[in-house]
Every structure is written in structure tokens, then in C-alpha cells.
Amino acid sequence: MRLILLGPPGAGKGTQSERLVEAHSIVQLSTGDMLRAAVAAGTPVGLKAKDLMARGELVPDEVVVQIVADRIDEPDARNGFILDGFPRTLKQAEALEAMLEAKGLKLNQVIELSVDEEALLERVERRAREAAAAGKPTRSDDAPDVVRKRIADYQNVTAQLKPFYKQRGVYASVDGMAPIGTVTREIDGLLADARATAS
Template sequence: MRLIFLGPPGAGKGTQAKLLTEKYGIPQLSTGDMLRAAVAVQSDVGKRAKAVMDAGQLVSDEIVNEIVSDRIDSADCAKGFILDGYPRTVPQAVALGKMLAGKGLRLDSVIELKVDEDALVRRIENRVAETIAAGGTVRSDDNPEAFKKRLVEYREKTAPLSQHYAATGELKTVDGMASVETVTSEINAILASASADA
């Protein structure tokens, strides 16, 4: 079961990925975790990534693609994986397609959680208001202004992935504004259909 989740911040990708990880026994691979792990074990590509990060620069697609390729070869990915936060751009998606083909693998599904961005912003604003009213501490990532910036960045860089995967016929969309249970059952139906077609 090899999947990619697409959707803006706050769409519920992490929640759904966790449920699938438990159900199928496959790892959720986030770019940040993979980068940190490669640096920690001091693999060749990890050392290159560390040098770039130490210089305060962004890690190139080439390095990120190599780290993903190495990670997919790990034993715990034998049954599949969920990619979270990768690919982030269309060139990364093209590289991933070639990488998987080179390993004799293919994606089972690309699932996009469609959400109402205004509703997401209101959700965060409400959460902040409720936390303050209850005398709690507001989390640093519960900042509506910062969240709006992340949504703009998502639209500019990552949203074109939807068009890319729609063109390849791999994209399936789910209403991310539905309840967690409804989203989960829709995703399970998509995956059941994908494995029947395989």
C-alpha cells in the first residue's frame, strides 16, 4: 500500500495517516523525519544534507529525492508507506515516479483531502478563543496569521501537484471537512478499490 496524502495544513492528513499506519502496519514517512534520520545515521546523503543545512540553505530536490529513495528501501517499507509532505512540488513528483519505476514499484493512490480554507482559519481562531477563555496556553502553531501564510505557500507550491496527479489519473479526492470517521471510511473505500485493480 503506497500512498501520498495531499491537502493544506490542518486538513487532517496526519490523523488519517496515523489510522492507516495502525491498520496496515506501514510507516508514515515525513520529509523532516527522513532528513533528521539520514543526518543522525551519517549516511552519505545525510552528511551532504547536514552540510547544506549547517550553511543555512534549503536542501535541494536531488538530496531530498535520494533520502526518500534510501528510506523506501528500508525493511519496514516492504509492505508499503504513506508519504507525508513529499512530493512538495511537481518536479519532485516526476522524480518520485521515476524512482518508484526504477524499483519496480508504483503508487496505489494519491488522496487529496479537500477543505474549505476559510473554515480552517475560523477553526483555528475558535480554538484560540476557546483556549484563552478556558485560561489555557495557546500553542505556537495556533496562530491564524501564520496559518494563512502557510495556506498561501501551500497553494503556490504544492497545489499544482493535484493537477499533476489528476493528469496521470492517480488522484482521488475526499471531503476533508467531513467527520474523521467519514473521511476514514472514504479513504478505506478508495484503497479497497485500488487493491482490487492492482
């Protein structure tokens, strides 16, 4: 099962990813984590990324795609994976598709957790209040102005990716504002349909 989970900050991607990892024995792949691991391991592509980051340059798409390619070849990704934080642009989506195709693989599903922006802001503010009341540190990225910017950035991303994946017949949307269990059941239903179509 090879998935991409899309959704703005606070939509519940982390919660749903954890459940999917457990239910389907797949791995969650964060490009940030993979990049740091490749640098730490001193792999050829990791060394290339390290040099670029040391110069304060952005890591180009082909390096990120190579890091994803190397990571999905590892044994724990044999059952599949959830991509987190990638792709973010149409160019990255095309590069990911070409890389998977070269391996004889394709995405089973791209699921977007769609949310109401105002309700999402309320959810994030409530999370910050509850953390403060419990004496826990609040996340700096939970500040309302930061959240608004991150939602706007996300909308720019998904505006490019949605038509691309719809065209390929793998895009689906789930109401991310529904209770956690309901969202999980809807995702499971989509994945069951995707499996039935693939077999």
C-alpha cells in the same frame, strides 16, 4: 500500499495518517524526520545534507529523493508508506516517480483532504481556544495570519501536483471537513478500489 496525503494545515492529515498506519501496517514518512535521521545516522546522503544545512543552503531535490529512496528500502516500509510533506513541487513529483519506477514501484493513490478555507480557519482558531482553556500550550503556527499564509502556500503546491497526479489516474479528493470517521471510511473505500484495480 503507497500513498501521498495532501491537504492544507488543519485538514486532518495527521489524524488520518495515524489511522492508515494502524489499519494497513504501513509507515508514515515525513521528509523533515527522515532528513534529521539521515544526518544523525551519518549516512553518505545524510552527511551531504548536513554540509548543505550547515551552510544555510536548501537541501536539493535529488538529496531529498535519495533520502526517501533509502528509507523505503528499510524492512518496515515493505508493506508501503504514506509520504508527508513531499512532494511539494512538480519537479519533486517527477523525481519521486522516476525513483519509484527504478525500484519497480508506483504510487497507489494520492488523496487530497479538500477543505473550505474559512471553515478551516475557524477549526484552527477553535483548536487554539480549546488548548488555551485546557491550560495546554497553543501552537505558534495556529495564529490566523500564519494559517492563511500556509493555506496560500499549500494552494500553490497543489495547483501543480493535482493535474500531474490526475493525469496518472491516482488522484482523488475527500471532503476534509466531514467528521473524522466519515473521512476515514471514504479513504478506505478509495484504497479498496485502488487495490482492486492493481490486482
